Amino acid sequence: xxxxxxxxxxxxxxxxxxxxxxxxxxxxxxxxxxxxxxxxxxxxxxxxxxxxxxxxxxxxxxxxxxxxxxxxxxxxxxxxxxxxxxxxxxxxxxxxxxxxxxxxxxxxxxxxx
Amino acid sequence: xxxxxxxxxxxxxxxxxxxxxxxxxxxxxxxxxxxxxxxxxxxxxxxxxxxxxxxxxxxxxxxxxxxxxxxxxxxxxxxxxxxxxxxxxxxxxxxxxxxxxxxxxxxxxxxxxx
Numbered sequence: 372x373x374x375x376x377x378x379x380x381x382x383x384x385x386x387x388x389x390x391x392x393x394x395x396x397x398x399x400x401x402x403x404x405x406x407x408x409x410x411x412x413x414x415x416x417x418x419x420x421x422x423x424x425x426x427x428x429x430x431x432x433x434x435x436x437x438x439x440x441x442x443x444x445x446x447x448x449x450x451x452x453x454x455x456x457x458x459x460x461x462x463x464x465x466x467x468x469x470x471x472x473x474x475x476x477x478x479x480x481x482x483x484x
Numbered sequence: 485x486x487x488x489x490x491x492x493x494x495x496x497x498x499x500x501x502x503x504x505x506x507x508x509x510x511x512x513x514x515x516x517x518x519x520x521x522x523x524x525x526x527x528x529x530x531x532x533x534x535x536x537x538x539x540x541x542x543x544x545x546x547x548x549x550x551x552x553x554x555x556x557x558x559x560x561x562x563x564x565x566x567x568x569x570x571x572x573x574x575x576x577x578x579x580x581x582x583x584x585x586x587x588x589x590x591x592x593x594x595x596x597x598x
């Protein structure tokens with residue numbers, strides 16, 4: 372079975388600082404995709420960044436980047452220059468071929484002005 | 485803008501009273517999903533449609549049903565809601581349901597069961 376673990380239920384960061392959210396996953400597959408989704412309070416879930424497992428290069432999207440360690444099954448999200456609008460629940464998700472999505476339990480990020 | 489729309493945003497129902505949640509999409513995606521998200525938990529997939537083909541998750545209770553009358557609309561029916569069914573229900577779509585596809589989420593419907 373595939374599982375996704377986010378070991379940090381809550382994190383906080385000072386505005387303009389950098390924060391890293393952790394995610395590990397368990398799989399026997401070699402081909403899969405990993406995602407970070409952001410869910411602001413009372414708002415819809417939106418895609419932040421995604422990583423294809425076959426790519427060694429870490430994905431980046433403006434201030435968001437990942438550290439993908441395939442052998443360690445680790446997929447952390449780094450947010451640089453944190454902004455107040457980054458405050459949200461962040462979900463790590465795993466997608467394998469066959470379209471089954473698995474989400475972690477989420478990390479609630481607070482941005483301190 | 486192309487969107488995933490869920491109505492209503494907030495739904496209150498009584499214990500045992502059937503309720504229907506609605507999802508529509510303007511993305512013309514083939515796949516539509518329903519997730520249940522309880523407080524402080526990850527979204528849990530209930531079922532999905534690939535076109536008209538219905539795919540139920542093994543642990544989805546029989547109390548939950550779904551209909552997809554056309555490409556744009558998908559409904560979640562809860563036949564006899566219990567207190568434990570109070571949750572946020574998320575609808576999502578993807579183009580082909582493949583690993584390369586991103587899932588696009590609606591804003592969710594928060595269901596309260598009295």
